[in-house]
Amino acid sequence: xxxxxxxxxxxxxxxxxxxxxxxxxxxxxxxxxxxxxxxxxxxxxxxxxxxxxxxxxxxxxxxxxxxxxxxxxxxxxxxxxxxxxxxxxxxxxxxxxxxxxxxxxxxxxxxxxxxxxxxxxxxxxxxxxxxxxxxxxxxxxxxxxxxxxxxxxxxxxxxxxxxxxxxxxxxxxxxxxxxxxxxxxxxxxxxxxxxxxxxxxxxxxxxxxxxxxxxxxxxxxxxxxxxxxxxxxxxxxxxxxxxxxxxxxxxxxxxxxxxxxxxxxxxxxxxxxxxxxxxxxxxxxxxxxxxxxxxxxxxxxxxxxxxxxxxxxxxxxxxxxxxxxxxxxxxxxxxxxxxxxxxxxxxxxxxxxxxxxxxxxxxxxxxxxxxxxxxxxxxxxxxxxxxxxxxxxxxxxxxxxxxxxxxxxxxxxxxxxxxxxxxxxxxxxxxxxxxxxxxxxxxxxxxxxxxxxxxxxxxxxxxxxxx
Numbered sequence: 001x002x003x004x005x006x007x008x009x010x011x012x013x014x015x016x017x018x019x020x021x022x023x024x025x026x027x028x029x030x031x032x033x034x035x036x037x038x039x040x041x042x043x044x045x046x047x048x049x050x051x052x053x054x055x056x057x058x059x060x061x062x063x064x065x066x067x068x069x070x071x072x073x074x075x076x077x078x079x080x081x082x083x084x085x086x087x088x089x090x091x092x093x094x095x096x097x098x099x100x101x102x103x104x105x106x107x108x109x110x111x112x113x114x115x116x117x118x119x120x121x122x123x124x125x126x127x128x129x130x131x132x133x134x135x136x137x138x139x140x141x142x143x144x145x146x147x148x149x150x151x152x153x154x155x156x157x158x159x160x161x162x163x164x165x166x167x168x169x170x171x172x173x174x175x176x177x178x179x180x181x182x183x184x185x186x187x188x189x190x191x192x193x194x195x196x197x198x199x200x201x202x203x204x205x206x207x208x209x210x211x212x213x214x215x216x217x218x219x220x221x222x223x224x225x226x227x228x229x230x231x232x233x234x235x236x237x238x239x240x241x242x243x244x245x246x247x248x249x250x251x252x253x254x255x256x257x258x259x260x261x262x263x264x265x266x267x268x269x270x271x272x273x274x275x276x277x278x279x280x281x282x283x284x285x286x287x288x289x290x291x292x293x294x295x296x297x298x299x300x301x302x303x304x305x306x307x308x309x310x311x312x313x314x315x316x317x318x319x320x321x322x323x324x325x326x327x328x329x330x331x332x333x334x335x336x337x338x339x340x341x342x343x344x345x346x347x348x349x350x351x352x353x354x355x356x357x358x359x360x361x362x363x364x365x366x367x368x369x370x371x372x373x374x375x376x377x378x379x380x381x382x383x384x385x386x387x388x389x390x391x392x393x394x395x396x397x398x399x400x401x402x403x404x405x406x407x408x409x410x411x412x413x414x415x416x417x418x419x420x421x422x423x424x425x426x427x428x429x430x431x432x433x434x435x436x437x438x439x440x441x442x443x444x445x446x447x448x449x450x451x452x453x454x455x456x457x458x459x460x461x462x463x464x465x466x467x
Contacts, residue, residue, distance in 0.1 A: 102152040103461040107208045109144035110455055113137055117448040124221045125414030125444045126390025127364055129301040131256040132224020136450050143168040157182060187237035194230045198247045198272045199290045200341050201320035203227055209465045211372045213436050213452045216386040217416055218343045218366025222316060224256035229268060243276040257314040258294035268294035283325045286467055290318040303410040310360060312349010333377055340369040351395055358396025365389045384420040416442035432456045
């Protein structure tokens with residue numbers, strides 16, 4: 001009996017020991033897990049607190065710097081109240097983070113294009129084929145032009161900006177690169193480098209700020225899409241309650257409708273004037289006149305497989321006007337914009353075809369009118385109609401001095417037109433999605449039904465757009 005009792009006790013001890021050890025291990029693991037959870041929660045809490053302190057510090061720094069700049073900067077003559085552009089696109093904390101470094105902004109864009117006519121055959125009938133970006137672009141999916149901008153104050157007197165354009169063909173070009181003065185006395189300021197000209201209204205805006213996917217036909221026909229120059233610009237803002245701005249530019253004239261001429265001095269000159277004011281609390285307006293004079297030397301273009309070259313002067317007059325409305329000056333819920341421009345171009349000189357050369361003269365015009373309505377927050381719709389009038393063209397190479405349809409097919413008399421409707425949605429100030437349909441009759445006797453789907457995304461700090 002004693003032996004049996006001792007054996008039973010031994011067996012119980014042998015089996016009980018593993019179970020007891022296992023239970024102890026489980027308790028120890030649970031304790032370790034609990035400690036890990038506590039450490040994780042504590043770490044996350046401390047990290048959130050540090051991030052909040054960093055954001056508060058950046059906001060305080062930015063506020064102090066803005067207050068200091070506002071106190072130091074002279075007060076210019078007021079522009080129209082409703083002319084105020086949308087609030088600057090800025091990333092949280094961007095002002096503080098880039099206080100002593102260039103702010104960096106990246107705009108990404110892309111389109112899906114469906115066209116009923118071959119875009120490789122696109123041309124604007126009745127005008128000399130322009131150099132630059134014209135037409136609806138390629139079919140199917142396309143990476144649009146992206147922009148990379150760096151800008152900063154250099155010192156209390158100067159600021160600078162550099163904008164790279166990155167094309168879908170993997171090419172990078174300098175769209176703008178200039179230095180400008182900061183609030184000189186008497187409302188006078190200067191800009192030097194490469195910049196978008198003050199000619200007209202739309203020309204001074206980057207493409208991502210346009211209300212439609214493409215530029216009006218007149219811009220494409222007379223300016224090759226957009227006119228920029230390498231040179232200097234002077235602007236004077238009048239010290240009056242009414243917004244009055246006068247400007248002048250001198251450049252090298254290398255951009256279409258001019259071309260590179262390997263000459264000293266001024267190759268192109270432009271003048272512009274703008275005036276605007278408020279209409280009560282809810283509306284404002286601005287109107288302008290512009291003039292551009294430039295020249296070309298053997299500016300080549302191809303017509304029906306034959307190369308021609310124009311040498312002479314090109315002069316453009318432009319008139320623009322814009323009206324903006326928003327209830328009580330607040331555009332966040334609803335707003336409306338009516339905008340239009342008129343261009344008239346005269347070219348005179350000589351046209352060469354091979355070894356033959358004779359006089360050439362043309363007088364042409366173009367215009368567009370568009371309206372854009374934000375009918376509810378984040379949603380807008382717009383209509384645009386544009387037209388180019390071929391006007392009068394005389395070519396000395398043609399026997400009777402006037403142009404028959406068979407001599408220079410590209411210059412055969414035609415008045416291109418286009419009607420466009422768009423709808424866009426902006427989830428925030430950093431992004432925009434757009435659907436656009438156009439019926440394009442730029443080519444003689446051909447209608448092109450064009451459908452665009454576009455996205456525009458802004459990353460980083462971005463300056464406010466002009467009125």
